[in-house]
Amino acid sequence: MAIENKNPLEQQNSPDRNGSGGSNGDGNNASTRRRNKPRRDGKGSNTKTNNPTTAQSSHSKTRRGGKGAGKDSQTLATQATDPNLTTGDAADDAAAQAEGGIKAIGNQRIIPFMKIEKPMAILSLLMVIGSIIAIAVNGLNLGLDFTGGVSADVRYEQSVEQVDVVNALADNGFDDAVVQYLGTSQELLIRLPPQSDNVDGLNTSLTKALTLADNSVEISNVNIIGSQVGSEVYLNSVMSLALALACMLGYVALRFQFKLSLGAVMSLFHDAVVTIGVFALFGFPFDLTVLAAILALIGYSLNDTIVVYDRIRENFRRVRGITPRQTIDLSLTETLRRTIMTISTVLLVVLAMLFLGGDGLYWFSVALFIGLIAGTYSSTYIASSIPLRMGLSRDDFVVKVKPEFEEEIVTFNDPKMFE
Numbered sequence: 001m002a003i004e005n006k007n008p009l010e011q012q013n014s015p016d017r018n019g020s021g022g023s024n025g026d027g028n029n030a031s032t033r034r035r036n037k038p039r040r041d042g043k044g045s046n047t048k049t050n051n052p053t054t055a056q057s058s059h060s061k062t063r064r065g066g067k068g069a070g071k072d073s074q075t076l077a078t079q080a081t082d083p084n085l086t087t088g089d090a091a092d093d094a095a096a097q098a099e100g101g102i103k104a105i106g107n108q109r110i111i112p113f114m115k116i117e118k119p120m121a122i123l124s125l126l127m128v129i130g131s132i133i134a135i136a137v138n139g140l141n142l143g144l145d146f147t148g149g150v151s152a153d154v155r156y157e158q159s160v161e162q163v164d165v166v167n168a169l170a171d172n173g174f175d176d177a178v179v180q181y182l183g184t185s186q187e188l189l190i191r192l193p194p195q196s197d198n199v200d201g202l203n204t205s206l207t208k209a210l211t212l213a214d215n216s217v218e219i220s221n222v223n224i225i226g227s228q229v230g231s232e233v234y235l236n237s238v239m240s241l242a243l244a245l246a247c248m249l250g251y252v253a254l255r256f257q258f259k260l261s262l263g264a265v266m267s268l269f270h271d272a273v274v275t276i277g278v279f280a281l282f283g284f285p286f287d288l289t290v291l292a293a294i295l296a297l298i299g300y301s302l303n304d305t306i307v308v309y310d311r312i313r314e315n316f317r318r319v320r321g322i323t324p325r326q327t328i329d330l331s332l333t334e335t336l337r338r339t340i341m342t343i344s345t346v347l348l349v350v351l352a353m354l355f356l357g358g359d360g361l362y363w364f365s366v367a368l369f370i371g372l373i374a375g376t377y378s379s380t381y382i383a384s385s386i387p388l389r390m391g392l393s394r395d396d397f398v399v400k401v402k403p404e405f406e407e408e409i410v411t412f413n414d415p416k417m418f419e
Contacts, residue, residue: 124270132273141285154187158214202224
């Protein structure tokens, strides 16, 4: 008589050795039934899960309360995005865990900024070359701060409009006058081109020219600025720009990496040259207020670039399985919202100064407006494109730890050897 082998499920429904349990007769809940006692080896439940999906979910549930659950899920997501990830990356993964975990980018949308890298590089090169040509051919329309001239502090008895003062000076032979308020609408600063008269003659001529109907004027101070002083101011301005760029180069090189520092300085140079080139091309007046705007622009543009560089460094350390170009695209995508919000709020202030700030802040606002557009563009492409072309990779940011123990070869001479 043939012995019939029992089904494993039926064996599970059979009574235990201690006499407890057994089949319920229908066998419908046989697969969901679990033993109450542990296995003989004491390692836990006797239940086996053949479905890998169920096993993975149960494993993640058991570790949900601990810190390892988040890291395991991030690791699985990273492995899903990178099928070529092998056990050889264990050391890199450990370093990433130390930095806060591996970043998963499986379902994240990345904007391909670097896809149009070459056209943007050509456009930037043409803009820089055109600006240099405009500066060399047309020159800058330097203000009185650089060329010298006459400066006078004036106080009226009643409030006065800047346009009325300029027209009054032009009617008396003082052309190209620059009039600015000094705190109130009664106190003004007047700047004139170099004059042939001495201080006493200028004081008398200006008092006669500035006197308006039913509004007396008092000139408190008249200064004559020579051309030599203006040349020194011009030279110091150029040196201040060069020193600012050199300091930025050293800061970014120490804070991040030399490849990134070169890209940051080139982007800052691009912003300054393009802004000055627009002033030279259209003949806008270039004075100390415009120079202050360019220096402020360098600081703003560097701040925007540092934010992008910090995210690039973070993603190079934490993201696996993508190329350096994709890493930069990911970093630019993650900082895009911050860039849009920052440039929008700053532009609102600049436009307010441009239309409501008066003549004293007009060219300052124009320089900032031009520089902000160029700075946002350069932080996205120039500052990120140049390091990528120089071979920026993950090895530039990973700290290489020296081994604790190094093998040393020790040699000694036996004194008995030569006997």
